[in-house]
Amino acid sequence: MPGLSQWPGEFEIIRRFFSAQRVVDADTEIGIGDDCAILNFATAARLALTTDTLVAGVHFFSDTDPARLGHKALAVNLSDLAAMGARPRWTLLALTLPENDPEWITAFARGFFRLAERYGVQLIGGDTTRGPLAVTVHALGTIDEGPAVKRSGAQAGDAVYVSGSIGLAGLGLKIRQGAYLVPDEEALDRLEAPEPRTAFGLRLGEFASAAIDVSDGLVADLGHILEQSSVGAEVDWEVLPLSSAVCRYVADSGDWEMPLVAGDDYELCFTASPAYAHAIALAADATATPVRRIGTIRAGSGLIIRRYGRSVELPYSGYVHFSPGDTRR
Numbered sequence: 001m002p003g004l005s006q007w008p009g010e011f012e013i014i015r016r017f018f019s020a021q022r023v024v025d026a027d028t029e030i031g032i033g034d035d036c037a038i039l040n041f042a043t044a045a046r047l048a049l050t051t052d053t054l055v056a057g058v059h060f061f062s063d064t065d066p067a068r069l070g071h072k073a074l075a076v077n078l079s080d081l082a083a084m085g086a087r088p089r090w091t092l093l094a095l096t097l098p099e100n101d102p103e104w105i106t107a108f109a110r111g112f113f114r115l116a117e118r119y120g121v122q123l124i125g126g127d128t129t130r131g132p133l134a135v136t137v138h139a140l141g142t143i144d145e146g147p148a149v150k151r152s153g154a155q156a157g158d159a160v161y162v163s164g165s166i167g168l169a170g171l172g173l174k175i176r177q178g179a180y181l182v183p184d185e186e187a188l189d190r191l192e193a194p195e196p197r198t199a200f201g202l203r204l205g206e207f208a209s210a211a212i213d214v215s216d217g218l219v220a221d222l223g224h225i226l227e228q229s230s231v232g233a234e235v236d237w238e239v240l241p242l243s244s245a246v247c248r249y250v251a252d253s254g255d256w257e258m259p260l261v262a263g264d265d266y267e268l269c270f271t272a273s274p275a276y277a278h279a280i281a282l283a284a285d286a287t288a289t290p291v292r293r294i295g296t297i298r299a300g301s302g303l304i305i306r307r308y309g310r311s312v313e314l315p316y317s318g319y320v321h322f323s324p325g326d327t328r329r
């Protein structure tokens, strides 16, 4: 009779797919294999902790390439660490699988560990259960010096910036849903395998008064900054960083709000005093991160979008679980 750890069940999945990672963080006293992981770090660094769940049929299509799903499950958590200026270090992985399909799990683990290794992140524990497909990842990072970049620090007169480009994942979702018929690889890549803005996130502390990552949509997430900072903002639609495919979608459909309300882009939206414009350009350059000023923080409340000489006030709408019909953006 095989020892418990040899049974082809959850323990075999853990042993075979998840417990032999090359990355080992020096401050990990106990990793995978006991009731808890133990971290032992004597430095003055503070810990940043976050968690995000991806559920089949809600966050991803059940037939998504498992390597891309493994990547995305970690990426969305690294994105939250980036938004606070934290350095990613450790992760925990809670995996609920409908079946023990070694090929699927091998590909999932490949995507997960490839990203983890690129950022030096160690998997230190998790949970493996049988049930409807869902992935929950916890990520832990350190803030080595300076204050964390919060949602609540934006001030009237600050500039509003966004990294990369927005609306790509929303376009990918429309294509995946069959609601838009012009294929675009870049859009599908953004939807299924977003890249966390980790390197730029580590520079945010140098200049940002507030920051958030764009998971639910620019308007909804900038809205969190505005509410938590008790300010309003104006955003110029014409300067939004949109890929040519997103521009074409807007021209074809007339749906100019899509890039503002669709989620899943995992870009960083942040605010900073105009005095930091040069520092921001240097950080963008040093980390090869496109960054665009899209608007200005104003006293008061509410978000005004300026578009071709008109001003429209948009509600802070985006992807909201449990909203009527669960906004399928």
Ligand SMILES: Nc1ncnc2c1ncn2[C@@H]1O[C@H](COP(=O)(O)OP(=O)(O)OP(=O)(O)O)[C@@H](O)[C@H]1O
Pocket (backbone or CB within 6 Å): 051, 052, 076, 080, 215, 216
């Ligand atoms: N069930 C919960 N119990 C305790 N805190 C929660 C719970 N759900 C969310 N939170 C906290 O509420 C805040 C807002 O959560 P939210 O999920 O909107 O943030 P986010 O992770 O940046 O967004 P997203 O999930 O879209 O990536 C966070 O501080 C989060 O830790």
Ligand SMILES: Cc1ncc(C[n+]2csc(CCOP(=O)(O)O)c2C)c(N)n1
Pocket (backbone or CB within 6 Å): 052, 053, 057, 058, 059, 060, 061, 173, 215, 216, 262, 263, 264, 319, 328, 329
């Ligand atoms: C199949 C499928 N349908 C819809 C979407 C869009 N979507 C789902 S959750 C979410 C916000 C982020 O989630 P959370 O707030 O839970 O972190 C978005 C934009 C998708 N990616 N896949």
Ligand SMILES: [Mg+2]
Pocket (backbone or CB within 6 Å): 079, 080, 083, 212, 213, 214, 215
């Ligand atoms: Mg976030």
